Amino acid sequence: MNLKIGEAWKKMIDRIEGWVDQLIINLPNIIIAIMVFIMAIILSKYISKLTLKLLGKSKLQPSMRQVISRLVSVFVILLGLFLILGILDLSKTLNTILTGAGVAGLAVGLALQGALANTYSGIVLSYIKHLKFGDWIQTNNYSGEIVDIDLRSVTIKEIDNNLVYIPNKLVLENPIKNFSSTAQSRVILECGVGYSSDLEFVRELVIKTIVENFEAVETTNEVIFLYTGFGDSSINFQTRFWINSTSGLEVLKAKTNAIIAIKKAFDANDINIPFPIRTLDFPKPIEITAE
Template sequence: MIEIHRTFDLLSNKLLGWVQQFILLLPNLLITLLVLVATVFAARLTRRALASVLPRVSPGAVTLHSLISTLAYAAVLLVGAFFGLEVLGLDKTVTSLLAGVGIIGLALGFAFQDIAANFISGIIIAVQRPFTVGDVIQTDSFFGTIERINLRTLDLRQVTGELVRVPNRKVFEGAVTNFTVTTRRRVDVECGVAYSSDLAQVREVVLAAMQDFPELLTDQPPQVMFTAFADSAITFSLRFWIPYRRQVDYVGAKSEAIMRIKRAFDAAGIVIPFPMRTLELPAEVLARLGRGL
């Protein structure tokens, strides 16, 4: 019975001590609660303020604006949480949390190197803005129009309709050709004429066919350059410049130039030769063919 009473007294004293400590900590708990409420309010206010100010400072970088607002929101929450722990006297807990966050961050950095590289590349792309949504670019083996720029991937709509998500790291590290940034593009049309053709006449006919060409840039007139003595023709390249906004501008201009050259050559009697092959057969095969076998 004595042991039971001692155990009961120990439990009672322990519970009483906890209640007393809770009563003593009650003001600090109330202060911590107020701090957390104020922190949440301040974090939301900070995010809203940045969301309204950043588009005025650097319009167009929507992804970067969202990242900065989210990081600022998280930073304010962390500061408030650490301050609340300090009010409760949990200094060692704060130190342990900071050390744990550092170790976890280091481990995650090694485990998700590719994701981190894509994320950092996305931040750099959002800051430098080498291209924007709607630009026509070529990167790696993909060619198309940018539909969306995320912090991890770039959504590229190819001219054949497929949507390709290219990792930002490959875009950042590789070569990127932006066809939209200059607002103009040169069109090259390759063709060939027979060896018996008058090359001076060929040039005149091609340039005449390009008269009144739709949206032709006149500051750089069309050029006809003969390029090679090919197997069955003398080849040449027609070069001219057009305004470029979409890929259909380039494809349509090239198609129109080909049709104009064909009509002009037909009217002038200029021949566009096609490859010819000569077959040499043994005499006995020719004899059998002659007999109709």
């Protein structure tokens, strides 16, 4: 029993001495590897800042610039780790890591198809010239101001100040209506007047009211007034004019102000905006008999 314990103890001492000898032999390589690792971290920070500075001249969204600079930083650190494995003569370990990374990458790629599609779509959206922060867009039955574009989703702020996160893939694959592609937005207002109204006077009054209440409308020629048809209780019309804003909220405010101004003008000139009326026509007089 004592002999076996002595042999085990001797083997353990021999193993420890071998490790110490190996450590002493590889000490220069270990010091070099540590220095390479420190240099890789410092270099990754410098290259990340440089990448961010270079991307500042591009048309990428700020969030995408941050993501790309971080990916570059991670790539530099990984490159440093591979160099360290080579310095420490761990080529077999390196081959094992690369093989495992390939298999793991295939498995992750299959499992994260949706996430990868959103990532690719986010990169593509960042390069679209007419889609940027602050634009008012409509897509996938949502409309609002773009407040962020990252590798997962496009974030828009709706009129009610709620945030909607739309996956990049859906935004890229579906139509996008950008209200901010021009410096102005068109306000479209529909209304109706009674059949007894002077239609020419109504047209002149509405156009004059719009010109007087909106600075962006300088002349009467900039207001479009069209009668659209005979309704059940009114003759319907539509008026269109431009305002100096691309915000959907400002369009609604302008429409509200136009409704108020037109209603005041109609009231001042005894022009009736009729509500639906139903007339009942009886072919014969109704006889009421007392019992």
